[in-house]
Amino acid sequence: VRLNVGGTYFVTTRQTLGREPKSFLCRLCCQEDPELDSDKDETGAYLIDRDPTYFGPILNYLRHGKLIITKELAEEGVLEEAEFYNIASLVRLVKERIRDNENRTSQGPVKHVYRVLQCQEEELTQMVSTMSDGWKFEQLISIGSSYNYGNEDQAEFLCVVSRELNNSTNGIVIEPSEKAKVRNRVTRI
Numbered sequence: 001v002r003l004n005v006g007g008t009y010f011v012t013t014r015q016t017l018g019r020e021p022k023s024f025l026c027r028l029c030c031q032e033d034p035e036l037d038s039d040k041d042e043t044g045a046y047l048i049d050r051d052p053t054y055f056g057p058i059l060n061y062l063r064h065g066k067l068i069i070t071k072e073l074a075e076e077g078v079l080e081e082a083e084f085y086n087i088a089s090l091v092r093l094v095k096e097r098i099r100d101n102e103n104r105t106s107q108g109p110v111k112h113v114y115r116v117l118q119c120q121e122e123e124l125t126q127m128v129s130t131m132s133d134g135w136k137f138e139q140l141i142s143i144g145s146s147y148n149y150g151n152e153d154q155a156e157f158l159c160v161v162s163r164e165l166n167n168s169t170n171g172i173v174i175e176p177s178e179k180a181k182v183r184n185r186v187t188r189i
Contacts, residue, residue, distance in 0.1 A: 001029050002045035008052035009045060010059055019062050024085045054081040061090050067097065075101070111165040114138070121155035128159065135161045 082090040139160040
């Protein structure tokens with residue numbers, strides 16, 4: 001099926017457009033509803049006078065059931081198009097996403113907890129690669145070498161990691177349950 005949405009062509013299948021049986025697109029292209037007497041352009045594509053920028057997320061949602069909105073697109077614009085095309089499941093999803101974003105911004109600035117982990121050079125790669133979910137690497141600080149092991153100096157590092165604090169709905173800040181992996185070591189003299 002060829003669609004000319006605001007001068008931009010989209011090609012898809014009837015099966016994709018039929019995923020939402022009550023939608024405008026299904027009625028137009030799959031059921032050929034006589035009440036939706038739509039014009040076709042000179043190539044035979046269905047002519048839809050809407051913004052093609054916001055049609056991409058609509059079509060992709062019908063293709064794979066996931067809502068993907070780039071930073072350049074306003075969620076409100078996608079909501080407007082989802083309502084126009086009468087895609088009820090997408091309307092609910094976008095409204096939920098907008099509500100979640102509003103709740104997140106109304107809670108004020110994001111708070112972080114920071115941890116400082118001490119490790120040797122040979123432990124560094126393993127420590128960074130096995131950080132718990134949600135922890136992000138922030139900074140690596142060399143603190144020199146604190147002791148000799150055999151004939152080699154062992155470099156020591158401080159690794160700074162952070163994690164976003166989760167806010168509960170009643171405003172009490174809850175620290176994450178997972179802790180960064182901290183190695184307790186005895187300093188050798």
